[in-house]
Amino acid sequence: MEQIRSAFRTYGYFSSDGLEYIITDPRTPAPWVNVISNGDYGLVISQAGSGYSFLTHASLNRITRWEQDLIRDEWGKYLYIRDLETGLTWSAGYQPAGRDLEDYRVRHGLGYTVLEARRAGIAHSLTVFVPGHDPCELWILRLENKGSQRRRLQVVSYFEWLLGAAPDWHREFHKLFIETWYRADAGLLLATKHLWELPAGDEIGWNRSWPYVAFHTASPAPSSFEGDKRAFLGRHGRLEAPQSLTAPQASNTQGRFGDAIGSLRVEVTLDPGESKEVVFVLGAARNEEQALSLGxxxxxxxxxxxxxxQVQRFWRELVGSLTVKTPDEALNRMVPWLIYQAVSGRLFARTAYYQTGGAYGFRDQLQDSLIWLLLGRPERTLEQIKLHAAHQYREGIVLHWWHPLAETGSKSDYSDDLLWLPFALLYYLRETGDFAALEERVPYYDGGAGTLKEHALKAFEVALSRRSPRGLPLILGADWNDGLNAVGKKGRGESVWMAHFLYFLLTGWSELPVLDAATRERFQTEAQSLKAATNLHAWDGEWYWRATTDSGRVLGSRNSPEGKIFLNAQTWAVLSGLAPLERARTALASARKYLYQPYGPLLLAPAYTRPDPEIGYLTRYAPGLRENGGVYVHAACWAVLAERKVNGVGSAYELWKSFCPAHRGQDADAYQAEPYVMPGNVDGPLSPTPGRAGWTWYTGSAAWNLRAIVEGLLGLEATLEGLKLEAQLPEDWDGYRVIRRYRGTTYQIRVRRAEPGEARGLWVNGKPWDNPVLPQAIGEVLSVEALV
Structure with missing residues (x-):
């Protein structure tokens, strides 16, 4: 553990139990944040104390104003502490007035963040979190007088109301609709907006009110409040030193005629050695009555x-649902954070610092929801599946994304979107064996209803109808790689990755006992047709090419001047089983030769150096960034799984380590992003900063990385027959332990190297077991030992 701690000494380190990341220097290379949500209300907070809050949708229903400035990171919700005797004023966090704080550190935890510091003999800690079920956030400020004199302090909160769709760039317009008022009987500052620019697709348009009442209160009762930004800052005032704080009390401005903020003042007197706590509450309620109740x-x-x-207990129990202990401490530390990132960041909040979202992506949250399967909570995956099925049209096409609250979205012309529904169902069925779920009826987006099985089969029908004359799938508006958005707009371009993906699903579904004989035979026939067409037309000699454009131009070929080889076309040739074994080995060897870097496998190489309108916006990124020749970490996780299948755990582990944040982040200035969560991408070799990570938190790589660990490194895979253990050890591991729940059984698994004279094999509850598929015992704990 000390090795892990010392490796991060520049800016911080993992706590001893791995459930906190402790930042000791706020001047991190980029904002290092926490995404905190209960599934409805949420907030994002950086190590500097900046960030924003929202309800249900981080873009359409933002509570507080925030500007995406990852260099300055100076927009947020702040607490000032002022000594009423000396006039000295500072902030509880590094922003906006905490540069002279002593002993500053930030503890990002699962469901909470704590900012701790000292100034002028006052020690303080600010704990920020969201209660488990209420639409609000709490800030618990603890103040302690470390000196020998009595101290009279004033604590002042500050943030700007937004109350609706973000960003409100035209603030001079939007501020005209915000109204604030103060309930002195409850010490409650309230706010609403008389306009909500919700893109609901109806005739109301910009003629509706924001249907909530935001509120802000504190304990003890505020001595005064402020509702106007100019009154708080002063003309040309700065957040570092607001002019109003020099006055004994705020102006108590409220109403509709200013630039609306929320600010409360409370007084705290501390004797020497005494400590007190102040709680601030910020939230958004259905009405004033609920706001008063919550306040x-x-x-x-x-x-x-x-x-x-309660929040801490919830997250500890959740991440404790999958316990992993290996000789790699970085891996052990990542597991709970991958769970937390996928659930809190991707499924609950759906937002972060690099992308302030709020919408559901049809393919995105379906993949994320598979993490519940690894945590023994398959019912949550099924809930997500049904939610997405309800955003499918009767014809089988789906929404590419949609907005909760507005319930509007974009009808997909992406070739792959609709197939992620049967993909998620396949994983759910392998995990649970719950075939009755396929008979649950779910509405279609445009009316009517069908069983989940019917929803899935409609997706297959559409996908199978979208084929080129030589039998390859059409790419249409794009496939998984959104940046290939010009390749098949005219309906002639082909996708090789789609061939692999569709083959994987056809073969997987043909094994399900719920298909009738005719459908099973058809799926098997179509799968073999795809396999033959792909191996006949798409093999380039050493790897599979990626796509063809409408004009017939091949992408991802040795004849391509740029973009000669694409990662997904090689890894999914393996994962799908479409590639014959020798071709699978050759394809991965080519990926290793041309794509693998010390910081992960590139999505394609070489990068495109100039925009190509026949390919799409992928080529418009700077070379080496994101999909254009960078490491797209979502796809890197698939490469780990492919390596395990072809080359074993040693190769999979070495590749996994190359892009693991807890390993890469040991050179924090080069890596730049948070070392405790997954990035979306890492710069490639044509970037001036190769190996630099970005787009953290809001990425599907968290859930897939956990699956890469469980299946690719630990060898545990759910099958229709049961939980399968293929035990292997990397060369420098002596063993590992894992606790995994599956179909009502808890498996306590230990894999270790056999000692001299010991027989290799598998034992369950001390008895030999000669099948890699483990037995099931509902409600029981099975002890499994594998000697390799």
């Missing part, structure tokens, strides 16, 4: 702490 509830410090304990 009063959490003005109680005891209730606030109980809510914090």
């Amino acid at each position: 009063r509830k959490y003005q109680d410090v005891t209730r606030a702490h109980e809510a914090l304990r």
